[in-house]
Amino acid sequence: GEIQVRGPGVFTAYWNRDEATTAAFEDGWFRTGDVAVVERGAYRIMGRLSVDIIKSGGYKLSALEIESALLEHPRISECAVVGLPDETWGEAVAAVCVLADDEPLELHALRDWCRGRLSPYKIPQRLLTVATLPRNALGKTLKPDVKALFAAADASRRP
Incomplete structure (x- = not known):
């Protein structure tokens, strides 16, 4: 609590x-x-009640715990995890990752890699890759801006 x-x-x-x-x-x-x-x-x-706790399917998930697991992936150099609104689960786990190389990382491949490392309900349901994470002047990741990246990606897909 x-x-x-x-x-x-x-x-x-x-x-x-x-x-x-x-x-x-x-x-x-x-x-x-x-x-x-x-x-x-x-x-x-x-984590922080406001941005680092994801409420999904009756669970309170730590974004920091999920980020820590994702950082073990050999191709992920940085990441931020947020909860996005979801009609079924309340919030869906979503990850924004900076990759260590230029090869694409697909959601299904990341989800496969996460199996056995994270509980099924902690595995990201959404993935974006970016060149840099949004940060403030002190270097802290701006979680509201991370959420906005997903909104912008969704808007760009609409006709």
């Missing part, structure tokens, strides 16, 4: 931002926006 914190070292309000404070706190607990699970007595951070 979402990590929430409180204590003497945690701030209690945003300066002159009552609406933001109300949204960020629940019964005195600060909602961090980070999602974690407890595994073998330790917390494992899964």
Whole structure:
């Protein structure tokens, strides 16, 4: 679930931002926006609630976990995974990859490679390859811009 914190070292309000404070706190607990699970007595951070958690078929999937698996593929040098709206599953797992070479990577080949490495519901259902991932000035991948790449690709396919 979402990590929430409180204590003497945690701030209690945003300066002159009552609406933001109300949204960020629940019964005195600060909602961090980070999602974690407890595994073998330790917390494992899964990602940010807003962009790194994909809700698909009743599962909460970590985009970071899927990205980590995809980066083991010998032809993928960088990737970003997002959830795209899906009528059946809520969100579909979608990957944008930067390839290490100029040969095309087809979705079916990636899905075949993922079998045995990822649970079936974590295997990407959509794939785009790009020259570079969209990033901010600090080098962080811009997940909303990654989603926009799929929207642009879909729009270019329409007659």
